[in-house]
Amino acid sequence: MGDSLNSAASRFAEYKGVGRLASTERCQVWSRSSATDALMRYVQGRGGARRGRSEGVVGQGTGKHIRGIEVARTVDHVGVNQSLQRINLSAHRCAARCLLAFGTLAVMWLPSLEAQLGTVQGRVRGEEGSAVYGATVRLLAGTITAAAADTDRLGSFRLASVPAGTYQLLVQALGYAEQTELLTLGPGQTLEYDLRLIRQAIEVEGILIEAERSRERVRFEEIGGATVREINLSDLKQLPGIVEADPIRAIEVLPGVVSTSDFSASFHVRGGSADQNLILLDGVPIFSPFHLGGFFSVFNADMLDRAELYSGGFPAEHGGRVSSVLQIESDPGDGDFQVDAGISLLATRVAIGGSLPRSTANSVGLANVKWRTSARRSYFDVLMKPAFEFPYHLTDFQTVIEGWTTSGDRITLTGYTGEDVLDLTRLDAEDFPLRIDWDWGNDVFGGRWTRARRGGGSLDVRANVSRYGTGLSFPDFADTEFTSRIAQSQLRVDLDTRPTPTLGITVGGALERLSYLNLFKTGGTEFGNGEGDGWLLGTYAQTSWTRPREWLLEFGLRFDAWSPDPGDRVFELSPRLAVKRFLDGGDIAVKVAAGRYTQFLHSLRDEEVPLGLDIWVLAGASAPHVVSDQLQFGVEGYRDIDWFWSIEAYVRSFDGVVTFNVADDPNDDFDDILSGDGLSYGVDLLLRKETGDINGWIAVSFLRAERTFADVLAPAIPRPSITYSPIFDRRLDVDFVLRYPLPWGWQGGLRWNVGTGTPYTRAIGSYAYYSPQFARGGGRLQWAGAAENQDFGGYAVALEGRNASRYPTYHRLDASFRKPFEKSWGTITPHIDLVNVYDQRNVLFYFYEYDRSPATRSGVSMFPILPTFGFEVHF
Structure with missing residues (x-):
């Protein structure tokens, strides 16, 4: 078995163009999984605790939050096609490829010429049948990670564009026992697996490993x-x-x-x-x-x-x-x-x-x-x-x-x-x-x-x-x-x-x-x-x-x-x-x-x-x-x-x-x-x-x-x-x-x-208006001032074009402060939020008073400085 895996590792390394690599000489592309290896080796040597919360999606690292400590796993999935193209192109070749892009699209439906590649796919579930979300699935050729992905919400995974050979399929998930399978992948072959994991309590404390492939990276x-x-x-x-x-x-x-x-x-x-x-x-x-x-x-x-x-x-x-x-x-x-x-x-x-x-x-x-x-x-x-x-x-x-x-x-x-x-x-x-x-x-x-x-x-x-x-x-x-x-x-x-x-x-x-x-x-x-x-x-x-x-x-x-x-x-x-x-x-x-x-x-x-x-x-x-x-x-x-x-x-x-x-x-x-x-x-x-x-x-x-x-x-x-x-x-x-x-x-x-x-819409002025209802003698119009029309006023407002003006520049600084306190029964987290730290009076709207000469404009502001507080409990 060891010879088969070493042989596969050698072929895989040669296929990638990096030659035969010792375990301490991994190329930069594939060495990124070392953080995951370190975490999982640490996890395997620890005793029981409760399972962390998963937030992963298919094909990405997953954040685990356990007792306020974030543990992020790192996986990489780099297609074989990409590696084959990892060479320095000259400027004229780059231009040529851009001009040929649409030609490439026209033939994209042709069968793949890389018949030596295969696919490993399937699902990862718990003993009771529910999907294990965010489990890391890796194909190992010796000590080299040939392909890796995380399971999606249905527990599904797919490892595509993998060179033919013998590999070890490794499945790891926090809260479950590790599972391995030995497989042989033929040229153009697709292998399907339905894997069941057994629950196993794991305690992880004091570890912070940064995720190299976030959910955003997967979307990218x-x-x-x-x-x-x-x-x-x-x-x-x-x-x-x-x-x-x-x-x-x-x-x-x-x-x-x-x-x-x-x-x-x-x-x-x-x-x-x-x-x-x-x-x-x-x-x-x-x-x-x-x-x-x-x-x-x-x-x-x-x-x-x-x-x-x-x-x-x-x-x-x-x-x-x-x-x-x-x-x-x-x-x-x-x-x-x-x-x-x-x-x-x-x-x-x-x-x-x-x-x-x-x-x-x-x-x-x-x-x-x-x-x-x-x-x-x-x-x-x-x-x-x-x-x-x-x-x-x-x-x-x-x-x-x-x-x-x-x-x-x-x-x-x-x-x-x-x-x-x-x-x-x-x-x-x-x-x-x-x-x-x-x-x-x-x-x-x-x-x-x-x-x-x-x-x-x-x-x-x-x-x-x-x-x-x-x-x-x-x-x-x-x-x-x-x-x-x-x-x-x-x-x-x-x-x-x-x-x-x-x-x-x-x-x-x-x-x-x-x-x-x-x-x-x-x-x-x-x-x-x-x-x-x-x-x-x-x-x-x-x-x-x-x-x-x-x-x-x-x-x-x-x-x-x-x-x-x-x-x-x-x-x-x-x-x-x-x-x-x-x-x-x-x-x-x-x-x-x-x-x-x-x-x-x-x-x-x-x-x-x-x-x-x-x-x-x-x-x-x-x-x-x-x-x-x-x-x-x-x-x-x-x-x-x-x-x-x-x-x-x-x-x-x-x-x-x-x-x-x-x-x-x-x-x-x-x-x-x-x-x-x-x-x-x-x-x-x-x-x-x-x-x-x-x-x-x-x-x-x-x-x-x-x-x-x-x-x-x-x-x-x-x-x-x-x-x-x-x-x-x-x-x-x-x-x-x-x-x-x-x-x-x-x-x-x-x-x-x-x-x-x-x-x-800004008011640019006001004027006293005449009202026909006050007409007297010969059709002349009576002045309808505020003194005679206290309820409604005697002024009309002249407006500029609709929404032709703008309120002053808006700006606001907010701050928040949180501290989790760990108790034997759970966690209590007080928080303080300070809205509009420097008390900027941003304008909500203006109103005008025309009973004065000249007319006055006043503004109604949005939030002043506003401190709020609260607390959260988790157990």
Whole structure:
């Protein structure tokens, strides 16, 4: 056996062009696994402890967090094709290869000439049948790592482009016993393995090994033109927050993302409106995931695994929105009983996780079931109740259940319900004469069945429902009420296949039903009554082809059929294309992506108002659908293992954006909405340090956004168009994020944000107006001054062009401090957040007083310096 492995090692080394290597003479490419070797040798010699938490994805190193210590494993997967091309090219040969690129694409479907290469693939599962996520799978030729990858969430792995020979297959995962298999791989052969690991307690203390292949590195190598950025739980906890950690507020630090005020968690991506962001909770759409009219999101940070933002170039599988896709993934836990709780100045929260007894799981046909559930509630109404009635409270409930069958199928259930309640009916009428009862919230439920396929890929079936609604009533006026709601039901199927190690094909489709109702009624008369429904059939096919560390190509085609009632049927064909070319041995990539995106619903919320609720309408007789054509071009890369950089330019057009029609005809049910066009273009830059005690990033965004609508107040027919900058047109936005250690075990975080002011419409003067109702004798007009019209004033305001001015430059520095205290029963972590450290008074809006001469202007500021504190408990 030893001779076979040594022979394979020799052949592998010669194939790689490095000659026969002794174990102490590994080439630089393959010596990166030494950190993993050191960790696993240390682990193998230690006694028992609890299993760490995994955050890995297929093909990458995995972070393990055990008792506050981060342990990151390092793996490498470098394709054989890449190694064959590792030679210094002359300048003229580089130019020739660029000119021949499209010729290469034309023949990319030809059978591989490298028939001496093989593939090893399969799944890694536990004894009970559930997938082992983040396990490291390596092929060893003697002491040389021939190929390596991490398992994905289904436990699948693939080691492709491996030279024929005899190898040792090594599988390692924290919390499990190591497993090895001896295999012989023939030319062009594919070997399939279904591996079962046995649980084994491991104790790891005092070790910090930096991950050389982060999740971002895997995306860099395996995703074509899409721009994907991630905020994980570790990032979220160390980012300074307003009151408490918030996944949606956290993505404001990413390039291309703009927030218009401190008071709103709504975000805008690359010149798109807030309603053009598709927000998914475990794959289920959620319409308005905000509390307090948009002040912060409904997501509990303790339930978060990660938040992924697709800010551009997202593939054909995603439809329904045109600006971005934000995926919020819940963490079902590892099955061990655990409690995470916290209290902040806003609310208390608790998340509990565990697993069902084996007998209970077996009784419902499952081998293993793990779950986590959380609850959050504001507490001011409870604390203040002895003294007075506090009229507001919020609640959130979220649950995720993950079950595995003995055959390795995964079944996932996700549920969320939450609401805000503003109840002024119990207040004394003398203190608050207008009594109202106002509530709004979301309900989400989704089920998902996933089956891994032999050779890689999966079959995914999902069914879900999502509802959002708000209701406003006036107890003293029984005939007055306001109601707005929207609902969506979806059935979806996706099939992902891997015909060859370098070719992937995904097809799928979804059938959705949407309905909405907007009603304002008073005095027996209905105003703005709008309702409708529709069916949306969306299908897609996409393919990806890769030559490791050389080329990555993706092409997709999406077809949407929208049938509204009322309205005409709409068919849209949306092609998507992405090309990525790797340079410098795979450490630099040039990428381009283009595509068409469609959307069949709108929010009529006035985005220039800091706080507000969404009022949703569907495309149909009264509103058009949105079509956006997008193109982006970028260059990104790694310098060593510490630094990642990215520069990306983009342009987007928007056809079918809407706004309220301020000149609508009350007798016309279909002119409440005004449709128009939009355009945005800009450049995003990112520089990030990924490893070390001190790390962080700087994101710089340049943006120009425009909206064009008919000027309905103009007297001319036909009415001219007016083009203006929307509220989210922040020309320059810079975010600097730093995470660093402090003395005595404290952890610090800084965020500094600076940007140009947002647009607003400036008042340039006022004038006294004449009113015909005061005409006297001979038709002469009487002066209508303030003295004679105290209620309404006697002045009109002259305005400049819409949004032609800008507020002063915005800038704010936030800081956070955390320190975990280890106890015998668990961990307690106090945290302090300081918002607006140097008390910068950023302007929210201006108001004017015209009863003085000259008129005066005053500003209302956003957050002053705001210290908040809280603590978290884990056991």
